[in-house]
Amino acid sequence: MTGAGPTDLAAPGARPSAALDIARDVRSGSVSAADVVDRYLGAIDEIDGELHAFVTVLHDGARREAESVDLKVAAGGDPGPLAGVPVALKDNMCTRGVPTTCSSRILDGWCPPYDATVVQRLRAAGAIVIGKTNLDEFAMGSSTENSAFGPTRNPHDPARVPGGSSGGSAAAVAAGLAPLALGSDTGGSIRQPAALCGVVGMKPTYGTVSRYGLVAFASSLDQIGPLTTTVTESAVLFDVIGGQDPMDSTCLERPVPRTVSALADGVEGLRVGLVSELVDGVDGAVEARVREAAETLAGAGANVEEFSIPEFRHGLPAYYIVAPAEASSNLSRYDGVRYGLRVDAETAESMNAATRAAGFGAEVKRRIMLGTYALSAGYYDAYYGQAQKVRTLIIDALAVAYQRFDVLLGATTPTTAFAIGAKVDDPWAMYLSDVCTVPSNLAGHPAISIPFGPDDSGLPVGVQVLAPALGEPVMFQVAAVLELGAPVLGPPRVHAR
């Protein structure tokens, strides 16, 4: 993207955006990228000891990149729409020569020889990779407690989880340690931590953002997306990272819709379906906020109607077959032969087993076993085959829903942030955190979580807008209205000065 400066992109009356302010000032030369980077590095050094949002902080690399942005500005070149804006990357995206761990011991110390496509696109837009953020090992989890390097804490309450698996990225943005971050969303891993940390988290349509260089968890569900403070930033970042990539065969060939231009369009006359399955049964405080959000949209001129999609109830079980099945295959390559951890043993087989026993954490092992079982001869039809049928049912049900509605609305998570340790010993309780988010992954559709006020304890609540495939413009359109109408959420307890 060239030409128009980022300030032109913000909707009138939109919330203040650190990222867009930085880009404006760096582009105009009134602020140097080097100063911006130093400010954020300083904040990370000061408070990330408490949060542990980052696994790796790129002190030197970020300063080098900042210098090259400043040089470009000085030379009168176009430094890109995100010039000088620090971005935090979930540590499952490959960065050349920089450790990419997936928060797993099995990849501890591995430095990829290549950059993920999204990293190349960020750089081309002038953004600066400031660090790699913590996650549940291989993105498997909903609390970032499954990290081999220790949990990340929620900036709103450090005794609580930030959600997961992109918990590090969500916490970093919430605490002001990075204006923008990327996460990956396989079953809710961007939206759920965004909701729990009070930031905007968006999962794009499957195939709009290249997965090349994203370490695979479940290939048919994984999608990279933005975690930001505002809806406008989310749209700007999506426009920067999206688009066809010859390195990813599952990228859609048709052009990805530009979203920023849709932000100010309002919701007058839009048809909004409030999904019963994404409201009923969630915590009372969360439900109250979602209904309030529906009122907000109705007040802004949308036609809101409650609508049931019973097939959503089968989403979670189907997801917990498909995702582990694909993961069991994707994670086979960590065998100690070529890279990462190797535990030596007498034979190749025993070396392989010893390496995987030592290198993977409990949740990863659990999912590899689940997935291996689901794909086994004699069980394939009953599990993987059946789950794929459920997937088709959900896609069909959504197709019916989108004949009546432009977007769907619901909760992002059944609860607000829970205490660290509360669910680690109860996998099923933990899995339930994803109940509202998995349908969009199974369908390959876009969805966004927007902070919508606090619950009774002052913890952030997220509401979710779902749209059909390539419906990002209308999704952002609705999200922008919700953002403007959202009840005020207090600042996080832990935040950069």
Next chain:
Amino acid sequence: MTADSKSDRSSDKAAWEPVIGLEVHCELNTKTKLFCGCRNAFGDEPNTNVCPVCLGLPGSLPVLNIRAVEYAMRIGLALHCEIRPSIFHRKNYFYPDMPKDYQVSQYDAPINVNGWLELPDDSRVRIERAHMEEDTGKTSHIGGGGRIHDADHSLVDYNRAGVPLVEIVSAPDMRSSTQARLYASELRGILVATGASDGRMEEGSMRVDANVSVRPAGTFELGTRCEIKNLNSLRSLGRAIEYEIERQIGLVGAGDKVVQQTRHWNEDEGVTVALRSKEEAFDYRYFPEPDLVPVVPDASWQAEVAASIGPMPAERRDKLAGLLGPEPVSRARADQIATVVEHGLDGLVTAAAGAGVDAALALARTSNEASADPDAARRIEVASFVALLRMEQDGKLSATQSKTVLAEMLENGGDPAEIARRRGFEALDTGSLATVVAEVVAAHPDEWQRYVGGEDKLVGFFTGHVMRASNNRADGKAVAAELRRLRG
């Protein structure tokens, strides 16, 4: 089976019918690998043709090589297959030479199905499928006996990882090792003719596994089969199948059962050895490869590919046979034709015949002399080859001289007339030949009387003397004719 019939079925070979099906893997000779831009080359320095994709590095994704799909379609079309929309699956198993610990292959939706291959003996072998998949790397076991069990350590070369393969699976339609060899050889010819593969068994660009079972002659139910691996030449394919047929007949003839197994052919000892049985077989946990999209070749693409393939060996053999005349060709001529087509030298014969050279002569020189060095023969200038045969046909060169000139042309190229001149070759004219023959006959009266008395084999004796007396300038056939004329 009754007790009586069981006792009838001894180890007598005739009481049992072998049933053979072959699985042939061939490497496609695309410039690049199946899912990345790395060079597809044999014999380079280990681990030089590798990248994040073919090393299966975390985060990397496959992108299908369209040229490989075209080559697979060429093979399918040449084997009269139906080309179908296809998808890739992952075949999951751990092995150090497999970078992702799964192989991307086609499983229940292969690109080519339901074809057939007609063998030179006029039998037809059905082709069940010919699907695409990626090759693995190559492991060398260092130290000990060089086998995985006793090696000190192992080295893996990933240059071959991701090289495109097509696996051609025949129906169990073959009934003898001879027929299996014929099939492998004919298939090899087809692979080469399509331009999709080198078909070199010794370099491993064509690898054959044989499924062998036996059943009581005259029955239809298939017996329990064994799959034989490590067949590196047509010869070992034939030997291994022979051995396996006898082994299985020995078992069932003695009332034992064949256990479904994968067996390894030990070339040195001439035996097959069990690798693993069905119970130990891997569960590959196939599922659709989510990183790739379906391949759906439309009609116009198929037509384009079909138009890009030349005639197959059978058609080319028929064409050469047609040049020899309307009568059925002899066994010896058929062998010559097969050799010429196998080496892709039929162009020499058709060009010579087209220029008025006797087709039998052109075929003989191409199959005997030119085929001795097929690579050189493919480089030879067709016009020079035709000119040489003309000189021989017109009697300007004897057969022996012509062969000598051709040998030099194969080695160094050059103009045949020039070579003949330099070597002082000039065939004897008819008058001089008659003089030399008469002198030789006069010098050996006893032998001449015996020849006249009916001892035909003495033609060789006289020809030898004429050759020596004429410094090899005489043509053997012409000498024989002159001798016959003198005898009256």
